[in-house]
Amino acid sequence: MGFAQQVRDAGFDLGDRDLSTESWLVVLDQRQCIATSNEECFALIGKRPEEIIGRRLGQVVRLGFLHSFIVQGVSFTGQPIWIDGVKHFCDYAPLGRDPHASGGLFTLMRAEQLDVPCLEVPDLLCSMDAGSDLARESLILVNTEGIITMINQPFADVLGICAGEMLGKNVRSAYPNSNPSRLPVVMDTGQAEEAEPHLLNGRHAVVSRYPLFREGKMVGAWGKVLFSDVREISRLAEKFQAYIKLPEKPKKGRRGRGQEFKYDCNSIIGHSKAMKDLKEKLLRIAQRPSNVLLMGESGTGKELCAHAIHAASKRRYAPFVRVNCAAIPDHLLESELFGYAEGAFTGARKGGQVGKFEQADGGTIFLDEISDMPLVMQAKLLRVLQEREVTPLGSTATRSIDMRVVAATNVNLEEKVRDGSFRTDLYYRLNVIALEIPPLRERRDDIYFITKHLIDGFNAEFEMAVQGLDEEAWQLLRNYDFPGNIRELRNAIESAFNMVAGSTIRAADLPLHIRRATGGLVLPCLDGDRQEGLLASIGQKTLQEIMDEMERQLIQASLERVGGNKLNAANVLGISRPGLYKKLHKYNLQ
Known part of the structure; x- marks a missing residue:
């Protein structure tokens, strides 16, 4: 029986393809696993049929970037590939219009066979x-x-x-x-x-x-x-x-399988020297295969940087898989990462489940909050990084994977290593390339550009036309330390969008904790005459009388600043609206 008939008997539709050739022919199933092959294949690589049938093609030959093409069903011909130091050329074509339903034909030939x-x-x-x-x-x-x-x-x-x-x-x-x-x-x-x-x-x-x-x-x-x-x-x-x-929404890059890049390097907003240096490093290391460890406080944009590395790399058309190590319960983390076979445990899904590692095959896996991974799982992760193989729970089949690892932490991992809560060998395996993401307080000049970007985004989302912030509001943002970094700034601008009455965000529209934290900028300054009047009353009035007069004038100045809006005046003063009404009555400011 000829090879072509053998392929048809296996359920593959060859159409009018001629398989009579001395080339190495491999038929792949819907999962890019080798379904069958001709004798030339076994002679070329020196393996028996049972050693390669059922394995993924990428486990038998090193495909490089061609792996993502095959996964996406892109046909190609005459592409170079190296086997045991010898250059060959390969072709690939799906056997139908839907490669995920029909499988494909992979052909390998020597240079002299290339026409x-x-x-x-x-x-x-x-x-x-x-x-x-x-x-x-x-x-x-x-x-x-x-x-x-x-x-x-x-x-x-x-x-x-x-x-x-x-x-x-x-x-x-x-x-x-x-x-x-x-x-x-x-x-x-x-x-x-x-x-x-x-x-x-x-x-x-x-x-x-x-x-x-x-x-x-x-x-x-x-x-x-x-x-x-x-x-x-x-x-x-x-x-x-x-x-x-409507205002135009920000454009997004695209990636394979119809998904969009969530972020790329252009999504990182900032013109400070620290951010320019960071973006240059991200683009440089994106071209290398080494593991990356991103360090920085919460909200600095570590996940955004991980996306940027992936989007600028040769793996950009393959999956980007995010895993939050702190968000998954310890007893579920192994099955999430490694996947499981059908019947592996009570409640296991019929047909099993592919793990995150295997989902990231050919692409990038982002391990966020890696410091929260249990020690038992750290040992298993170390083995995956060393062997590049995974075994799903309840299965004996080992599967090779090709992925880049980008990990992130907001704690000092060296201290975790010293106190024994993080493995030393895993730390050095991850810490090949270490990048520190600067907090927002160390690049205050970027607050302006990030805020303008956020305003554009919220204008589109809320269908509003906010033009910007007044000087006092800008001063509040510039003087605030933002312990929550960009995430806190985003929340502050979103809060202001819900409070703003016109086209300009004022200080009173910003969250109370920001106004309180900036000291003298929380309340409107009293003019010179009012200050002199208060100073002149020292020695003539009691301390309580001076304090009452200061409170009355501050309330009056706050009302003037917000155009008489009592709710906004209460927010500026940091008191409730009923509390403000009581004080208005007390000082006869009705």
């Missing part, structure tokens, strides 16, 4: 904007001869065919029911063509095309479909007309 000039996919990744989404945007890549070397299913869907059927074809004749591709023209001219109309599969689409250069030399071109039908633009315009009167 398509190599154009490495990283050339495309360097050319594309970091916000591009390989899983959802309609993308195609060709080499200098016009051969399609990478295409994803969204692009093929526009043409109404399977991506794997287009791989390796010349783009000049590959589009059915369409105008000829202009990617060869782009390579001839070296000029990009952005947002141009093009007939694709009988529909008028809007596309962009870009040349690809490596070290100043043309190596290919790539294109993407912005709109598969111009009618989408009309529908978008209608939505925009309804939205245009």
Whole structure:
């Protein structure tokens, strides 16, 4: 029985694919595990079938960035891969339009078998904007001869065919029911063509095309479909007309599988030297695979920095998985991290559950509040970091994982090591790259920029048009230490949005604890005449009489400052509204 028939008997639809080749052929199931393979595969790597069947492809060969392409169902050809120090080339194509339902075919060949000039996919990744989404945007890549070397299913869907059927074809004749591709023209001219109309599969689409250069030399071109039908633009315009009167919400980067980057480095607001240095370090270390330990007080933005590292790394199209070690009960933490097999314990979900480590395979796992992890789990985490393998609860199957670890803490881990509550070996395993996130009080100049950013965000959320803060309110924020850092500042601005009566936030609109903590700025200053009058009364009036007169004048000044609003005056004075009414009656200020 031939290999092709063997694959069909296993339940895979090969269509009209010809599998008669000396190449190494591997059929992957929906989980990217090896379902079957030909004899050439076993000869190449020197392993028996039972040693590789059922294992993930990434456990057999080192895929690097290609792992995330396979996970997302992106078809590619002629990509270099090294096995035992020898360079080979590989192809991949899903066996259907939905790679998560149909599986895929992975082909490995020697250099002399390659009939398509190599154009490495990283050339495309360097050319594309970091916000591009390989899983959802309609993308195609060709080499200098016009051969399609990478295409994803969204692009093929526009043409109404399977991506794997287009791989390796010349783009000049590959589009059915369409105008000829202009990617060869782009390579001839070296000029990009952005947002141009093009007939694709009988529909008028809007596309962009870009040349690809490596070290100043043309190596290919790539294109993407912005709109598969111009009618989408009309529908978008209608939505925009309804939205245009509202402030624009901040844009977000995108990542694979249709998810959005929650943050990237541009999301870190700050122009102080400390923050500029921090952002430079984040971008630098993002390119390395080493573990990172983020240290800083609560609310300084450690998770935001972890997202920024992931978004700027080669793993940005793979998952970012967050684990709060303090929020998960000790008895559940192991099953959350490692996952479990069906029947592992009473109440276990049918079919089991994939753990956080395995979810982060190919991507980044963020272990927040790592200092709160129990010692027993610390030992198990150390083994995962050393072996890069996990075994789900109730299972004997060990699974290899490829993930980057970013951990965070708001306590001094060295002290935890000294008192025995944190393992020394784990500390040094995590503390390969240590970054200290500065607290807000050490970069007070950034308070202005962060506050402006927060105002823009709350204007969009609350559908308001607050312009800013008055000078006294700004002075309160600048003088406050913000022990809760950016999180506390955000809460303060949100509180002010609920109190503000006009387009300017005043001191009285800010939370009471901020006004109280800034000493003399809590209350309006008395003018010179009032102060002189109080000083002149010393020796002529009793202390109680002077205190009463000072309180009366402060109440009067507070009412003047807030335009007679008694609720805001009470907030400025730090007393309740009924308490204010009593004092108004006492001093005959009604």
